[in-house]
Every structure is written in structure tokens, then in C-alpha cells.
Amino acid sequence: MEAGHYTHTPPWRDVDDSGRGAGFDGWSGVGGKLRVGVMWEDGVVRPVKPTRRTLQTMEDKLRRLSGVELVDFAPESVPEIWKITAQLYYIDGGRKLREAFGEEPMYPLTKWIVSQARELSTEEVTELVNRRNALRQRYSALFQSLHLDVILCPASPAPALPFHTSKYWSYTSLFNFLDWPGVVFPTGVQVTLDDQDADYEPRNEDEQHVYSTYSPETCIDAPIGLQLAAPRWHDERLMAASRIIDIEDIIELLELQDLADSMTxxxxxxxxxxxxxxxxxxxxxxxxxxxxxxxxxxxxxxxxxxxxxxxxxxxxxxxxxxxxxxxxxxxxxxxxxxxxxxxxxxxxxxxxxxxxxxxxxxxxxxxxxxxxxxxLTTIPFQPSLRVTDFEIAAALQLGTLAGAKHIIGQDLSSIPGTRVRLEPLGHQTSRRNDIQVLTLLGSQATGLANAEYDLTVVSLASKESRATSLPEQDQNPSRLVNKYLDCVADHKVRHRPTSNLPFHPIVLSLGGMMNGSTTTVFASWKQVMIRGTYNLMLKRLSLCLLQARVRSFEL
Missing domain, CATH: 3.40.50.300 (P-loop containing nucleotide triphosphate hydrolases)
Known part of the structure; x- marks a missing residue:
């Protein structure tokens, strides 16, 4: 259908992302590309810096799309269009509006726009309508001569300005005048303190008003939108084009720019x-x-x-x-x-x-x-245990350490050529580590070196754990847990019993979290244990910790 046709109302037609649909043969660019006209300004008020930056960012995005073609679009006769628009807003000079307001005061902007109009005669209205229609046909011809599909431009020359101060909206009223559909969309770009045109000299009164009203300090973090417009009855193609541009934003959000043209x-x-x-x-x-x-x-x-x-x-x-x-x-x-x-x-x-x-x-x-x-799905987390740290420690010592030591010792003993000794619970002589591992055939044969291990099971509900903190800007829960467990391991290293064998602290929380050195120890065991034995050890340890957690709740 001819762009800008004003004598026939067609039904809604579905248009796909290639621009094809009933009455539409596809996009107008070379090779079926979406051809977008970029309107940088309307010739009256140049957009302020953040708006120009946003439009430039969007143009850069679209240039990266293989299915989009960009050309510049310069609007014509914008001052004349604005003058006709302002007069046609109130052809009675605002008389009926004033009557409706009665004694109630008008808002400043309403009062201002009404002041732009005067009561028109029938002949004057007819003349304005004829001039409007001529300009509509002129824009349709300009649009077709450039083989455009849509126009991309600012929705306003500036971000949202303070109340009662926005007196220039020709970037949207232009398309109202032409009776073209438009869609305004968010860009994710916001005003920053650097968005200032310090050296720019406004060219006219309208531009002076916009630039004097806008300041990055008052508009900081304000969102900036752009708009797409298309000729009358091209609503379906406008929606299809907006989908393509929206997809580019999604690709950037997903950080998939390098894969934008790839096959899944x-x-x-x-x-x-x-x-x-x-x-x-x-x-x-x-x-x-x-x-x-x-x-x-x-x-x-x-x-x-x-x-x-x-x-x-x-x-x-x-x-x-x-x-x-x-x-x-x-x-x-x-x-x-x-x-x-x-x-x-x-x-x-x-x-x-x-x-x-x-x-x-x-x-x-x-x-x-x-x-x-x-x-995880068996015992819900209880935010606060109504027990003392001493009671928690006693419960862990009496029922957990012996069981955990037995599980680890039994499974390490399954490695051929390995002898494991466990420290008896409640040993009254000199303090010794919980587990001692000796390789009778040597570390090369067994894959396991001679070493001693001291096992500790802690509760993250204890006061010591809750008192653990990170720098103010970093309160990551996982790092908080690891920091506490590492502190416990460091304490074990500093206070370990005298021994000629290498020492490794094993620190587990009731939930099965391990500190870094314990993870390394378990990884070394996994390398030398039969796979089924190692997995069984994990399950048995998990059950042991579960039982300890239940006992802690019961306290």
C-alpha cells in the first residue's frame, strides 16, 4: 500500500520479521533489509547531550545487525507544522475549555498552549486543514523517495523536565500532525552528571528554553526513551520493526553480541x-x-x-x-x-x-x-537454635566426631597397603590427632602419603560463626561461611599436637560445608579410593551430620 494513503482504512494485517504480510512485500532495504531513517534533530531544537548520546548508542547497535540498513532523515517545515498544530489544537481559541474550567485556575502549561491559539473562522480552519494535508502528502513523498520503512528519532529533545516547564513537544506532535503511528520505547540509558552541553549556543527561543531548563543535576538517573514512527496504515510494519530493535536490546542484555548472527x-x-x-x-x-x-x-x-x-x-x-x-x-x-x-x-x-x-x-x-x-529437603533450617555454644559443642563431640572418624577411617582403610589409626574418644594422655594414615607400601604404590588429620564439626548457628564478618561492601554468605571455617582450620593448625607427620585439619559444618584445605584433602582421597567407596563415604558422612543436626535441634 502506498505510504501515507488517507482515503482507505485497511484491516489489520499480520507482518512477520521480514516485513512481509498482506499488501506488504518486505522491507525496503537492499537484500530485504529493514531500512531505518535516523532523525538526529528536527531543525528547531537540537536534543540535549544525553538524548543525542542515547540515539547514537541505538544507531551503533543497529549498525551491528546484518538485517538493518540506516540512512539519515531530515524533517522539513517543522516550524510551520508546529504553528499549524498549535492553532488546530483549539480552533475556538480555547473558549470551551475556559468555560469548562470556570473559576478553577489552569495549570501553567495548559494556560500557555491555549494562549497560542485564537478563534478561527471556517475559512481559516479550511485553509489550515488544506495546508496540513499538503504537508502530509509531502512527507509521504519524502519517505518513499528515501525507501524508508520506519523513522528512528528522539521522543523529546530532553529527559523529563521539571513540572510545568516542558513547552516543546514537536518530536511527537510532528507525527500526530502527519497522523502516523509511533511507538516510544525505553533504552536503559540514563542521565549522568557528565551530560552537559557547556559551550553550546542555542539557535532560537525554543532551543534556549529547553537548554536553560535542562540540567544533569536535576535530571540525574532519569531514563531516556526513543521512538519509531511509520506512515499511516503501516502500524503492523511498525510493530514488526520495533520487535527487531527490541531483540537487539535483549541480545545486548544477554551479552550475546558476538553470537548475534549464529545458528543455535x-x-x-x-x-x-x-x-x-x-x-x-x-x-x-x-x-x-x-x-x-x-x-x-x-x-x-x-x-x-x-x-x-x-x-x-x-x-x-x-x-x-x-x-x-x-x-x-x-x-x-x-x-x-x-x-x-x-x-x-x-x-x-x-x-x-x-x-x-x-x-x-x-x-x-x-x-x-x-x-x-x-x-536438604528433610530438615528445614531453623533461624535460631535456643541452645548455648557449649551445648552445641557437647552434642557434636559426643555423637558426631566418633561417627565421622569411624566412617572416614573405615573407608581409608579400604585402600590396599594403608593402615589407619583412630584416636579414641576421651583419650586422657597427651593429645593426639584424630586420624593417622600410614602407607605400608609407600605413597607411589598407594597414591596416599603418610599424614595425620584432625576432624572438627561446627555449627553455623554458633555465636562465633554469626560474629564472622567481611568488609562492609562484601557480605557474600558463601564467603562468610568459608571465612569462618578457615578460621577454625587455622586455629587447629596453630594448636596441633606434636607429630613428625604432615598435618591436615578437616573442618566440616553441620550442613556439609568444607573449608578450602578440607576440599583439597577430600579431592586427594577421591583419586585413590574406589569410586563406589568414596561416594558411599560421602553418603554416610551426610547421614552422620544429619543426625547431629537433629540432636542439636532437640537440645
């Missing part, structure tokens, strides 16, 4: 697993869910670094969107990024449903460790 492929070919997860999230974003964004299993099947990247992305999305995230595999890093947690057992019974503050996040982090996740 299939497992083993194409995008990586992490990139596929990001694309899946992008599909949900493109659907523009007003209420909630649903993210299904965002970290499943990913390595540690990929999990970190996806969690960081999901957290970034919460800036402007509520997110419902479903996970089947507890992940400490992901839990730390949640604001609220609903934890369900296998049968669907609710175990935990509440906000995740620092203390709760620390508990969930502990529960999601490799050992702790076995009982």
Missing part, C-alpha cells in the same frame, strides 16, 4: 550450553511478560564458571522484572541471588517459604553443599 545448532554443534541457556532466557524476555518472567532450570548441566555467569545474568534481569526461577539442583551461588525461596520436598510438601536474608542465605548455602544437599 544442536548438542555438540553450534552454541555452547551456557549460550543456549541465555538464548532460552531471551525467548522469555522477547515474549514481554508483564507480570512475571519464568526461568526454568537456568544452571542445570553447566560448569562452575558458566553457573556464575548465568546467575549474574539472572540477577541483572531483576532490575526491571520480577523473576520466578525453578531449579532442581540446589546451587549455593544461585541461592545467594534469590530474594525469596520456596523449597519443596519430593511429595510437594512445603519445607521453607520465606525471604532470604543474610542468615537464611548462609544456611541455604550450607544446605546446598555436596554433603548437605542429601538432607
Amino acid at each position: 545448532g544442536f548438542p555438540g554443534f553450534g552454541l555452547s550450553m551456557q549460550a543456549r541457556k541465555r538464548v532460552t532466557i531471551g525467548v522469555e524476555l522477547a515474549a514481554k511478560h508483564d507480570l512475571l518472567l519464568f526461568v526454568d532450570e537456568p544452571t542445570s548441566g553447566l560448569d562452575g564458571q558458566s553457573v556464575y555467569n548465568i546467575v549474574r545474568l539472572v540477577r541483572k534481569l531483576t532490575a526491571g522484572q520480577k523473576i520466578l526461577c525453578k531449579i532442581h539442583q540446589p546451587n549455593a551461588l544461585l541461592f545467594q541471588s534469590l530474594d525469596r525461596l520456596l523449597l519443596l520436598q519430593r511429595d510437594g510438601e512445603c519445607v521453607y517459604f520465606d525471604d532470604i536474608g543474610p542468615d537464611q542465605a548462609k544456611a541455604v548455602v550450607e544446605a546446598s553443599s555436596k554433603l548437605g544437599r542429601v538432607w
